[in-house]
Amino acid sequence: MQLDFARAFGEAHPVVRSRLYPDTTDAEWGDWRWHQQHRITTVEDLERVVRLTDDERAATQATARRFRMAITPYWATLMDPEDPACPLxxxxxxTSGELRVWPGERPDPLAEETFMPVPGLTHRYPDRVLLYTTHNCAMYCRYCTRKRKVSDPDSQPGKSELDVALDYIRRTPTVRDVIIxxxxxxxxxxxxxxxxxEALAAxxxxxxxxxxxxxLVTLPQxxxxxxxxxLGRHxxxxxxxxxxxxxxxxxxCTDDAWEACERIASTGTPIQNQSVLLRGVNDQADVLAQLSRRLLRMRVKPYYLLxxxxxxxxxxxxxxxGEGKALLHALRGPLSGLGIPQYVVDLPTGGGKVPVVPDYEAQRPRPAGGDDPGAxxxxxxxxxxxxxxxxxPLPGPVGIG
Ligand code: SF4
Known part of the structure; x- marks a missing residue:
């Protein structure tokens, strides 16, 4: 089934593709390795797909050593070439915002390196661990929380490190849940x-x-x-x-992303989504509501809004x-509970995730003069x-009806 998400959402994805990548065959476009090999990694590549602002051009050069840029051709066709405010x-x-450090910011905000009993594995909660398998991503998101190592090929975990991490999981029986x-x-x-x-199943x-x-988002191919x-086998x-x-x-949520989700869901694998609340990207209630509705059509449960x-x-x-709470409040009612993610703050220093909910309730003494005073x-x-x-509720009933 073709939902044709891209066209329904007013994007000209196939047209942009033929303009940016006119000689690319359908077979190449459908091959994720082709996209990996043709990622946009330099200012010169980038100038070919968008009209850069001076700020973007300077920031791309200034941030290259600290956190590399990589954009798949697929993602490039979704970006607005003229509008620097395009959310994608x-x-x-x-942008130059990346060069500023704000109070409280730190290179490892969640203290993931502190809670490492062995290299390459974070163990913070009793029953679950985070296993780092690679430092590569198809695209490098500019807000990534692991800039300290993601995109750096020199710090890539090797096979021996992974073996040590798996051994830790084997000898720690409280671990029920492994986040790869x-x-x-x-x-x-x-x-x-x-x-x-296979190793985890054993x-x-x-x-x-x-x-x-x-x-699924940046390289659905x-x-x-x-x-x-x-996935199905395991x-x-x-x-x-x-x-x-x-x-x-x-x-x-394009057609390609829909097909990627369909492929996964058809193996019986549940899919959950974790969005990050980002100013200028998704900090509007109608954007979040639209996102949730499309995710549900893709059989993806909106799980967290981080x-x-x-x-x-x-x-x-x-x-x-406060803005996050107001957004969540605006989603309740227009959107079914199935589509409402949990808004969470992952506390610094490894404090863990806490849900933040809008203020729906207040407790007060019952007004005087009722039949069942005291509650x-x-x-x-x-x-x-x-x-x-x-x-x-009172400790006991006040009468029999
Ligand atoms: S947010 Fe995730 S996908 Fe994006 S760069 Fe960081 S680790 Fe990679």
Whole structure:
């Protein structure tokens, strides 16, 4: 089935492709390796696909050593070539905002390196670990929280490091859930992913493996038949494999992305989405609502809306928490609960994630003169702004009806 998301969303993706990549065959365009090999990594490449502002041009050069730029041709055809405020362009093209460090920002905001019992694995919560498999991604998101190592080929985890991490999981029986992360684990070959899932499936206490990937968004061609076969093969009563992806904006929900999700979902693999709340990208209620509706059509559950971490040089993307709460409040009512992600702050120094919810309720003493005095009541404000009270239960009934 073709939903033709791109056209429905007013984008001319195939037209842009033929303008930017006129000699590319359909076979090449459908091959994720071709996109990897033709990624945009220099200012000169970038000038061919967008009209750069002076700020973007200077920032691309100034940030190259600290956090590389890489943009897939697929993503390039989704960016607005004329508008630097395009939400997809803002996620991929450096700007001078990255050169500023704001109070509280730090290179490892979540203290992932501090909670490493062995190299290449973060163990913060009792039952789950984060396993770093690669430092490569199809595209480097300008707000990435792991700039300290992602995009750096020199710090790439090797096979021996991965073996040590797997050994730690084997001898730590509290670990039930392994989040396979990076970088992007879909940068690995299907064979390596297969071997990794095989190794996890052989550990009796591991019940869940989550593949954290943005390839569905930045390089959906990567979800080939071989990957689908790997996912399908490892679904069992013993080990459930989930895909955790990362769509931020409705324009990312293209036909190609729909097909990638369809391929994964048809193997029985559940897909959840973790967006990052980003100023100038998705900090509007109608944008978030549209994103959720399209994700649900793609069989992707909106799971988290993450407040932007205190990563260095992303202050220009960060909203206030009050803005985040107001956005969540605006989603409740127009959107079903299925489409509403949990807004969370991942606390600095490894404090973990905490949900942030709009202020819906207040407790107050019951007004005097009622039949059942003595109890408090909770007053809730519904999505329309109407206040509705329910009594706090008394220790026992006040009568028999
Ligand atoms: S895909 Fe994830 S790890 Fe890679 S650059 Fe983007 S946010 Fe960072």
């Amino acid at each position: 362009r803002r996620q991929a093209v450096p 992360s990076g970088g992007d684990p879909l940068s690995l070959s299907n064979e390596r992913l297969d071997a990794l899932l 550990i009796p206490h591991v019940e869940v493996a989550r593949l954290g990937t943005r390839n 990567r979800v080939d038949a071989g990957l689908a076969a790997v 679904q069992s009563r013993h080990l459930a494999v989930w895909v955790m992806t990362h769509f931020n904006h409705p324009k990312e 407040h932007a971490d205190l990563e260095e040089g992303i202050g220009h993307f960060r909203t206030t928490i 408090d009541e909770w007053v809730f404000t519904n999505w329309q702004g109407r206040a509705i009270a329910i009594p706090e």
